[in-house]
Amino acid sequence: MVRLFKHYVPHTVLLLGVIDLAVLLIAGEAAWILRFWQIDGEIDPSASRIPQMITFAVTLQLAMVGVGVYGVESLQSMRFAVARLVVSISLGVLLLSLVFFLLPAFAFWRSNLLYAMAFALGGLTLVRVMLGHTLDGEAFKRRVLILGAGPRAARVEELARRNGASFCVAGYVSMNDGPPAVLRAVNRADIANLSAHVVKLKASEVVLAIEERRNALPLNDLLRIKTTGVHVNDLSSFLERETGRVDLDSLNPSWLIFSDGFSAGRRLSSAGKRLFDIIVSAIILALTGPVILLTALLVKLESKGPAFFRQRRVGLYGQHFDILKLRSMREDAEVGGVAVWAQKDDPRVTRIGSVIRKLRIDELPQAWSVLKGEMSFVGPRPERPQFVADLEARLPYYAERHMVKPGITGWAQINYPYGASTEDARHKLEYDLYYAKNYTPFLDLLILLQTVRVVLWPEGAR
Known part of the structure; x- marks a missing residue:
């Protein structure tokens, strides 16, 4: 995930959003050119209508965010995505009408706007047809190694199975911190070099999910993993990022006190x-x-x-x-x-x-x-x-x-x-x-x- 202004946005959503913005700009320009071609008018340079293009694209994309075009359901179901696209473009055009009324200099001709709507709907739908389930594939997901095999680790496994998960589990390492809840975990004693094991699994992140942290932190292992360039995270921070909520079951007061947040600079x-x-x-x-x-x-x-x-x-x-x-x-x-x-x-x-x-x-x-x-x-x-x-x-x-x-x-x-x-x-x-x-x-x-x-x-x- 990418952190924007302290809020995490999945890579797939950010990438799709950038592509959609480009499609909307192209749709607006294509509509403008088509209309001038119909009336045999002389087409001005594209730079002269940049404000109109940006207004059109940004307004429609805000409407898309508002109706849930970038939600999990829209990324999983083509029919759901098209339905939300139709609603968002319709609402976006209504909002554009208000913008054009308040700022006439940014207005389209009505015929231009009609063509732009059609091109936008077609282009945005085509993007989703072409990408298909690629955005939900493992190529866009972080590979995560879980240190722990108890109930906390099992919660991560359950989260990874959900639709729209932005990560996949590369493996589990049992740290002998209690009865295992994840049976496929590898015992730490069977791994000669944990940092080498992380590199071998191509994990980009390690999540500490052991059951008892007091006097049981594998500090040497964590330090060596960190020095390989792999990000090390605790379970509370990981769940906060992946779920968009502060998980009470894994929370402790020290995490709230020392974690990033509750900034006074507001x-x-x-x-x-x-x-x-x-x-x-x-x-x-x-x-x-x-x-x-x-x-x-x-x-x-x-x-x-x-x-x-x-x-x-x-x-x-x-x-x-x-x-x-x-x-x-x-x-x-x-x-x-x-x-x-x-x-x-x-x-x-x-x-x-x-x-x-x-x-x-x-x-x-x-x-x-x-x-x-x-x-x-x-x-x-x-x-x-x-x-x-x-x-x-x-x-x-x-x-x-x-x-x-x-x-x-x-x-x-x-x-x-x-x-x-x-x-x-x-x-x-x-x-x-x-x-x-x-x-x-x-x-x-x-x-x-x-x-x-x-x-x-x-x-x-x-």
């Missing part, structure tokens, strides 16, 4: 984030005001009770605040004010509530909390005090998620379906910790773009 990016929150929340409230009022009227007509409701949540540094939402459940959804997890096909949800939850319309009033500074657009989901008290007692490091401002959308929200149990909260905590540890404006942008996918295909919305 003043400039935090100020930019706050400015973005203020501007965009004000625009959203202004543009969606009629939608909010119409939905409020429908909620009021369908069931008794107020159209809006306030609910206490836990925010930055554990401080409490009230969020404003459109009511999507019956007024008596919680008897006596006792907090209850939402469930799949929850009978408390009204008919209007079911629709606005799937479309995320019930979340729109939260833009007011963003404008006030109690929330951000991107961050961990703010939970209710009753749930937080219970989860802090059950889950280690749960309080650390409150070190960043809560958000309407977030890394956990786009990577894990709606949670309604302690186990779900544990999985979402792993994603929240990853966000808190690796926050950058780039990661915020990635989350905002992929929120489009969650809105269009709301798996798990309750």
Whole structure:
């Protein structure tokens, strides 16, 4: 994987993204030339329309990222990929219409844009047909040697079997740290020279996955491997990189303290984030005001009770605040004010509530909390005090998620379906910790773009 602004991107995704960008630029230029050829016009030098080409290509690629064109499913299934390409190009053209309205100097002719769409769809599809499963082949995967053969090593083996894995396991070395869970592991005593064994297997990385690290680190082996130029990694860092979450099962406090992350140099990016929150929340409230009022009227007509409701949540540094939402459940959804997890096909949800939850319309009033500074657009989901008290007692490091401002959308929200149990909260905590540890404006942008996918295909919305 390649690390971009503290976030890891698979080599295959980065390579495909670069190829796609080139295809989009070519599609835009081909459309321009075709249109001028049709009208027998004199074609200006290509350099004169570079701004139009870049605007076209970048806008469509952002739409592709947003709808999940570079997700695992799209890389595995041709039909899935083409369907997402059609949606992304359609959305991209709508976005281009807005860009062209605001910046007329970057505009295409409508016929040019139509041709560019067709060329882009054909070219992007052809790229995926030609590459086929090549991008998922072992040629693009890192070869990893695992030191350990217990349950931790078995977890790596399970991860390597998943679709979209960016690595393959070159082998396992049993370090005599307990009963083996990986039977094909080679015993360390049977290897005369471990560093030579690593080179022989053409491994580019060694992952330390022994069961007991205290007083058991094979320091001499690790030092010799390191001096051969092979990267040595601990299991927690490896899992963080490969899964996009902080793995609680392998985590220890010293790793959180000494690992890269939780950077204090965020003043400039935090100020930019706050400015973005203020501007965009004000625009959203202004543009969606009629939608909010119409939905409020429908909620009021369908069931008794107020159209809006306030609910206490836990925010930055554990401080409490009230969020404003459109009511999507019956007024008596919680008897006596006792907090209850939402469930799949929850009978408390009204008919209007079911629709606005799937479309995320019930979340729109939260833009007011963003404008006030109690929330951000991107961050961990703010939970209710009753749930937080219970989860802090059950889950280690749960309080650390409150070190960043809560958000309407977030890394956990786009990577894990709606949670309604302690186990779900544990999985979402792993994603929240990853966000808190690796926050950058780039990661915020990635989350905002992929929120489009969650809105269009709301798996798990309750």
